[in-house]
Amino acid sequence: MQSLIGELESVVAALRAARRPQRVQMAWHVLESQWGTLPADYKEFGELYPSVEFDDLLLVQVPRPGEEAKRLESCGRDLDILRDFVDDGDTEGYVAFPESGGLPPWGSSNQGDSFYWKTAESPEAWTVVVNTANNDWWEFDGGLLSFLVGLFDGSIPAVGLPQGFSSDSPCVLAYP
Secondary structure (H helix, E strand, O other): OOOHHHHHHHHOHHHHHHOOOOOOOOOHHHHHHHHOOOOHHHHHHHHHOOEEEEOOOEEEOOOOOOOHHHHHHHHHHHHHHHHHHHHOOOOOOOOEOOOOOOEOEEEEEOOOOEEEEEOOOOHHHOEEEEEOOOOOEEEEOOOHHHHHHHHHHOOOOOOOOOOOOOOOOOOEEEEO
């Protein structure tokens, strides 16, 4: 059975070129001291790839090795924005992390879309939540890699995301 990383590389062939020459060691404990244990698929992605932008739209943000605290700072700014949306009643009941079931960010688009996890007791049960620039909110009942595979193989509809969001041959831009 092919791993989810293998499936993603099959669907997005250009991703292979962004793969690091060797798996890197991340100080995940820096992020996990604030967030609790992170999902294994996100950690695997971050050890194999730098932050990656798909189709000039979807940016999956991972820390740079040795700069994990900077990722926390960036997430803090994103969470402040989300809290403003929560305070204004614009989140369809979703709440900001660290509240129970709260949303920590993992990605964004250059069109104003935001991508989060909905936390659960087990990090492997965290699901993906999308808030589009049009303020559509929807949830995918799966993890980051399953979401990316489904988005780019067309099995998950890109509800509210820009037209042509997932092309037949997505381009990939790596931010090492």
